[in-house]
Amino acid sequence: MRIYFATSNRHKVLEASSVLKRYSIEVEQIMVKKLEVQADDVEEIARTAAEDLCARRMDMTVVEDDGLYIKALEGFPGPYSEYVYRTLGLRRVLKLLEGVGDRSAFFKAAVGLCNNGVPHVFVGVVDGEIALEPRGLGGFGYDPIFIPKGYSLTFAELSIEEKSKISHRARAFQALAEWLLAHN
């Protein structure tokens, strides 16, 4: 089986492939613009994008949206994580947490799929906490400052294989894969 992944982010394609190959599902990156609305929850953003894929008759195509939700910052940067990464950067996000005791956070990913003209959304979450400083060279975005629960290393210090066992994105794509194998 093959799915098309509408994204310009090569990291996301590699992580999705790393999960989906275990289910014999191939992933092909396609560079088409997805609809990306403003909403506080990535699940709503992915659902709207999946509905739009169906409106455009783009069957077996997926989109993915994800965000880092920091508890002490009321969920910020959440759905706007990519924008905040580009403007504030990790250094300033850490500055916002100076003197804050509770550094808990979670990453949430939502994969939107159009299948036989019907939109579906699959969600993955990983709990953890924000590191005191960036560590590691792997991954992308907030990976250097996110320590998943039960680990002492950041996402950026884990290999892509290790990250793909526990990450929010991996969990969302696992849910997608299991649904696809059961329904196609």
Place this chain on the structure above:
Amino acid sequence: MRIYFATSNRHKVLEASSVLKRYSIEVEQIMVKKLEVQADDVEEIARTAAEDLCARRMDMTVVEDDGLYIKALEGFPGPYSEYVYRTLGLRRVLKLLEGVGDRSAFFKAAVGLCNNGVPHVFVGVVDGEIALEPRGLGGFGYDPIFIPKGYSLTFAELSIEEKSKISHRARAFQALAEWLLAHN
């Protein structure tokens, strides 16, 4: 003449009315959901929303999007100003500017209109700087920390009439009014 303003923000309706009454244009607030995409510039967000109004045949209807662009923060919070206000709040935005010399910023508003099935966008900008602490009880959002260029008071310390002479939103609605009177 009468236009319909698709917004849930009563402050924005009051400010628009304050400008448009000078052109004998009435404003009626309507509570319909507008399309609000993610983009770095409020002008693009308003344009997409205006195109969507036309697709829904909502003639003589306007939407407005605006944001506070802080130079030292690479434009942050920009198009996501409302979300950042709700999550970080003014106190944490000020924290990001601790020790920063250049506090310059601008407010930008973009009004999207559907007129005779064609989308139009009108932009207004006001330059200024970020106050050291919140001041004033008027306005809403970032008004207590924005000092327009040439003034010593914040937007929240000005009356609605004074703010409506110089604000980004006032300028965008003035441009709308002048265009409407010339083309209808």
